Amino acid sequence: MGIENWGWIWTAIMPLAVILYYFFRKKYKDQPISSTLFWQETMKEIQASPYLKKLQHHLLFYIQLAALLLCVLGLLQPYFNSDTLEGNEFIFVVDTSATMLAGSPSHFEQQKEKMAGLLQQTGGKPVTIVKTGQSPEVLVRDERDLEVLEQAIEQLQISYETAQMEQTLLFAETLVDNESTVIHVFTDALDRTALAGKTDQVYVVHGIGEPLRNVSIRQFGLAETDGGMRAIVQVVNESSEPMSGTLHLSNGETEKESAIKLEPKEEILAPVEGLPTGKLWEAALEVDDDYNADNAMASYVQQPIDAIFIDSSLHELVASGFSSLDMKVTSLAPDQLANQKGAPIVTNQTELLAGDAPVLLMGRNDETASEAAGQIETTDHPLFTYAALEEVYVSHLYPAFKNYETIASIDGKPFIQVSPEGDLIVLADIQSTDWPLSPSFPLFLWSAVNELAGSESFLGFFQPNEHRSVALASSSGEWEIFKDSNYMVSYLEGEGPFIAPAEPGIYDVTSGSESLKMIVQLSNEEKTLETGAAYQIGQAASEEETVRFSLVPGILLFILILLVAEWEVYRRGIALR
Secondary structure (H helix, E strand, O other): OEEOOHHHHHHHHHHHHHHHHHHOOOOOOOOOOOOOHHHHHHHHHHHHOHHHHHHHHHHHHHHHHHHHHHHHHHHOOEEEEEEOOOOOEEEEEEOOOHHHHOOOOOHHHHHHHHHHHHHOOOOOOOEEEEEOOOOOEEEEEEEOOHHHHHHHHHOOOOOOOOOOHHHHHHHHHOOOOOOOEEEEEEOOOOOHHHHOOOOOOEEEEEOOOOOOOOEEEEEEEEEEEOOEEEEEEEEEEOOOOOEEEEEEEEOOOOEEEEEEEEOOOOEEEEEEEEEOOOOEEEEEEEEOOOOOOOOEEEEEOOOOOOEEEEEOOOOHHHHHHHHOOOOEEEEEOHHHOOOOOOOOEEEOOHHHHHOOOOEEEEOOOOOOOEEOOOOEEEOOOHHHOOOOOOOOOEOEEOOOOOOOEEEEEEOOEEEEEEOOOOOEEEOOOHHHEOHHHOOHHHHHHHHHHHHHHOOOOEEEEEOOOOEEOOOOOOOOOEEEEEEOOEEEEEEEOOOOOEEOOOOOEEEEEEEOOEEEEEEEOOOHHHHOOOOOOOEEEOOOOOOOOEEEEEOHHHHHHHHHHHHHHHHHHHHHHHHOO
């Protein structure tokens, strides 16, 4: 603690003047009166509260003296020093994924409180706040105003999408201005190996090592049988203790429930037979765990596709792949495909993309392929839920289509795209890959067929905040999204990609009399809780090691309290006279 302005020490004579005033104030003398009535009443009051009367006799003096002494202290401008954060600039990377909702209070609220506390130690140095996600977002940039930063932290909300921490950290590094910048990462867990190669940058990871109980619904599938609907729910217990609960299945009209019990780290498949016919069902798990976001999941029964038309000019491995799925494969000459309807078409003829039938384009007949090298990188798209492509080798790629959404790439070049109408495009010939040798090939074909199947009343499965090209067409050109009859947001046709809502659940997408169902669900990565430690990598130089906090605001507040107390003491004294 220190004094910033010793020049005002002369004001200490003010309390001395008050003390002298009390020494020389007017003295009262005794005055006999002819009646003892008032004397008796006064004695009764003194005897009832003698200590209060004695205190009131001198209390105004003490209060006035204390207020003056505090005024003198305020003019001297006292302060105390506190250690500042290491570094001269700071970047706060905030994990807004769904798993941050775990715990009570949630990990997200704990990290927001920690960020607010660290802001007090920045000493007015610039702070940048970055939110994680598929598209990392800068909330504030090089901000020094503490109030603005606190407001930005208070307004942070969970986005439910996968954190994509590696991608977010690379983005945050592009915002670094000098070597004294420190990146603070606020998350539930971040493995040290993710920062192993970042030796030229200072990272401070604020993890949370709190072990939690979690039971999640990993998969929920429906199938039509002769005896009605059949549901299979995959339930996983991540906890280190037995967990029990109730599984509810509902289609809005009918509800069925069953009790489940899981041992530590156990995974079970819970079949439910004899459900009434219905396309849209929701499974909800009622269990006493610490994470609720993964306790519900919805599923939609789409009309299965059991037939497909294949261009005879494609490699025979394509037809073999579909045949392995027990599908009826019809091989046709290229000139016979244009008039086919009722089933998806697999071809390399780009002109068929303008037709009415859904198309899986494998290669292109209007372009020449060029050499490619590198590992395949995929986005969070339902097409890759079961088909992992990391080990697939591709030697040649065709040029990409403009304005098509890229969901897989090789060294930055598009490999798989989605057209605005929902067609799928693979920009490589099968013979230029080793894909047919991989177990992911038939799984991809199966996922592609389900993706192309679509439904007149079902828009599809989405992940939180997913950007996707969808085939929506209406007379008004505008679609409104509702959840539980509550309006959420609107989508204008042709105004960029369709963006799914953030919160998981069942949504209605409507335009006039048209209405489609849409399901937003968490990725499996957001259904697994991890615990992490707090650690630091690297060390940054700091120009100032301490930050100064003034005590004047607190002193002024205390003086105001004393003035209110003085007024109350004076009022009570007047009332008792």
